[in-house]
Amino acid sequence: VQLVESGRGLVQPGRSLRLSCAASGFTFDDYAMHWVRQVPGKGLEWVAGISWDGDGINYADSVKGRFTVSRDNAKNFLYLQMNSLRTEDTALYYCVKGRIAAVLDAFDMWGRGTMVTVSS
Amino acid sequence: ETTLTQSPAFMSATPGDTVTISCKASRDVDDDMNWYQQKPGEPPIFIIQEATTLVPGIPPRFSGSGYGTDFTLTINNIESEDAAYYFCLQHDNFPLTFGGGTKVEIK
Numbered sequence: 001v002q003l004v005e006s007g008r009g010l011v012q013p014g015r016s017l018r019l020s021c022a023a024s025g026f027t028f029d030d031y032a033m034h035w036v037r038q039v040p041g042k043g044l045e046w047v048a049g050i051s052w053d054g055d056g057i058n059y060a061d062s063v064k065g066r067f068t069v070s071r072d073n074a075k076n077f078l079y080l081q082m083n084s085l086r087t088e089d090t091a092l093y094y095c096v097k098g099r100i101a102a103v104l105d106a107f108d109m110w111g112r113g114t115m116v117t118v119s120s
Numbered sequence: 121e122t123t124l125t126q127s128p129a130f131m132s133a134t135p136g137d138t139v140t141i142s143c144k145a146s147r148d149v150d151d152d153m154n155w156y157q158q159k160p161g162e163p164p165i166f167i168i169q170e171a172t173t174l175v176p177g178i179p180p181r182f183s184g185s186g187y188g189t190d191f192t193l194t195i196n197n198i199e200s201e202d203a204a205y206y207f208c209l210q211h212d213n214f215p216l217t218f219g220g221g222t223k224v225e226i227k
Contacts, residue, residue: 034216044207046216060215094163106154106211108175110163 003111021095032098037091052101126219149212
């Protein structure tokens with residue numbers, strides 16, 4: 001199982017950024033997928049989750065209305081479109097595999113993460 | 121939102137010690153509690169699922185207990201390679217939430 005994030009960058013507040021995650025080594029469309037972020041040296045925050053078919057989507061209140069999670073099961077990719085970025089969105093963003101098809105469950109595999117820095 | 125309060129935030133142990141880490145939930149989460157290990161510069165590794173079940177491939181010196189609101193991760197006969205950051209995750213309700221983490225240092 002491999003999850004490889006891309007899309008890292010330094011962006012100004014108010015701008016947008018899209019993260020991608022390439023998944024391999026498992027049947028991608030059998031599992032929910034998530035984005036989790038971690039401020040370096042601090043704790044973890046679940047950001048968003050999407051069910052195996054994309055019909056079930058949930059967000060943390062801190063990103064609701066600004067971030068959009070999506071997936072392309074034909075290409076084995078997970079995405080996170082981040083709009084109206086704020087300085088407090090600065091973090092290492094992990095692509096994370098769910099244990100099952102539904103969103104409300106634990107995670108069993110994490111990517112190495114991609115850094116997003118929001119600063120003027 | 122279910123708040124997970126983890127303690128202690130830091131602990132130092134000697135090889136061979138038994139270490140216990142607590143995770144208390146602000147509401148009942150049944151057995152929907154999980155534990156992860158994270159070493160510096162590495163992604164987290166899944167070690168305990170459903171509060172008490174050892175994830176395949178994880179050494180049996182790791183164990184979990186608890187139900188409802190009080191959970192414990194125990195590391196028996198701790199080894200130097202167990203030096204890491206440990207955190208809990210509840211998946212009983214949205215938003216999924218994490219404990220604040222415990223850094224375990226091995227002397």
